[in-house]
Amino acid sequence: MSAPNGLNTNNNKPVPIIIVSEKNETNKDHQETVIDIETEPPTPDTEIMANFDDTLQRARLAYASGKSRNVSFRRKQLENLLRCYEENENEIISALDADLRRPKQESLIVETEFMKNDIKHILYHLNDWVKAEKPEKSFVNLMDDLQIFNDPFGVVLVIGAWNYPLQLLLVPVAAAIAAGNCVVIKPSEIAANCAKFIAEKIPKYLDNECYPVVCGGPTETAELLNQRFDYIFYTGSTRVGKIVHAAANKYLTPTTLELGGKSPCYIDKSVELRTAVKRILWGKLINCGQTCIAPDYVLCSKEMQDKFVTEAKDVLKEWYGENIQNSPDLSRVINQNNFQRLVGLMKSGRIVVGGKYDAAERFIEPTIIVDVKPSDPIMEEEIFGPILPIYTVENAYDAMKFINARESPLVLYIFTTETEVQNLFINGTHSGGMCLNDTIMHYAVDTLPFGGVGMSGMGRYHGKYGFDTFTHKKSCLGKDLSAFGEKLASARYPPYSDAKGSLLSFLLRKRRPLPKLYLTHILAVGVGVGLTFLANFYLQVRKGKLLSR
16 A cells, blocks of 8 residues: 555655546546546646656656666566566456456456566566677677677656556566666556556555656646657557657657557468457457457458358357357447447448447447448448458458558458468568467567557567667777787778778678588587597507408
């Protein structure tokens, strides 16, 4: 429990949280507040800016002290964050249930366990990641010391999203901590209960000066973006991503934008359809379809469409029973604004599965729509809900043409057992990532980079890629001052001559690299040569003994 007036009971220092108390206009029916931490009146913009200035100043002073760059300190903070997840798992699940009516199993898989494993992966590899890299040397640099240092950027801003309100915020925060940065943590105000959890719990586990939490809505976020950061990491919509990018341009601040878009899913007749339908529907319906990498629409032939619909009806009955609304395993739409938007999208095409909804519960039945047109709203904007349109194409070439005529998606899903068809999409389309014969699961592989391209985002993270995102690669060339080295280098000095020019050309000339000879290979060759020599020697000795007889 936090002490009164926002004090941290661990060190009795003020917790750097910006208090905001305003109505959530997108969810008036429940009269929730954006952040219900304190019941203070709304703060004037000038005071908000003053608070932000103070918060940033403390973070900058902390970074300047070198505290966040200390590897032992980084490790301790990451261990504390892991402990936060472990000690408060039930509270996390409750907050997710309150915001999204998220089933416990989904919350465990996509939030708590994901975050725990992310930090464990970082802790296991951090000592190797922070080491200076030793690049290959060319002939002219054989006597030199070449290194690439992994420097933190400084004070960075991480802005989370409401659909996965903990994971999409705290996974990049952990990467930024691992890289040695100080981090300003901004949760989404739309997932109010999760934002409250972050504001109350994170300051108890992380250093308050290095990792302040800032809460608020769009006005506060806009004011925050007026501050100067050394890096900005944003997860959310493309529309807001453009605003963030424009704000970053003021100071040429580097950014990572994890956005969304319409991720296509192509199916051909070579697949085992029951399995394909299960994997597609699971990817679509987890978190009630409010997932940036959910399959947004299906491309297939008319024949496959009919078979898909038949299988889907059976799968949905198997998963959720006869009365889907009473199932505890389907989340709800986040708020009334998104609910009404989704109901409007259902007016496109013809509903063949589902279609029921209940505004009081923000419930929308898993719905499949056919006979859609490319110009329909449901085919032009990201759906972000449990609605799956199917657009029929003749073959893979038509599907590729349809995909390439639109903005590059965050992910492309291809369901086929034909290697030629897989390669066709791999080489002929442009997307942030690809997943063959499954959905969503590529996101969980921490050795694969995750990120968008074009309107679906820029930059990447997860695992080592997250560490690298928040790291400036500082190159360093080290030379000695020996007489021999200076003699070779003296050809660069005036007065110039043809001889000096020839020597420089020789030294600087690019040469084909020698084949890499690994120690194990050298030992194997050495052992082979040695055994051959011993065998020949033994045969010679045996031959000599026989002759002497």
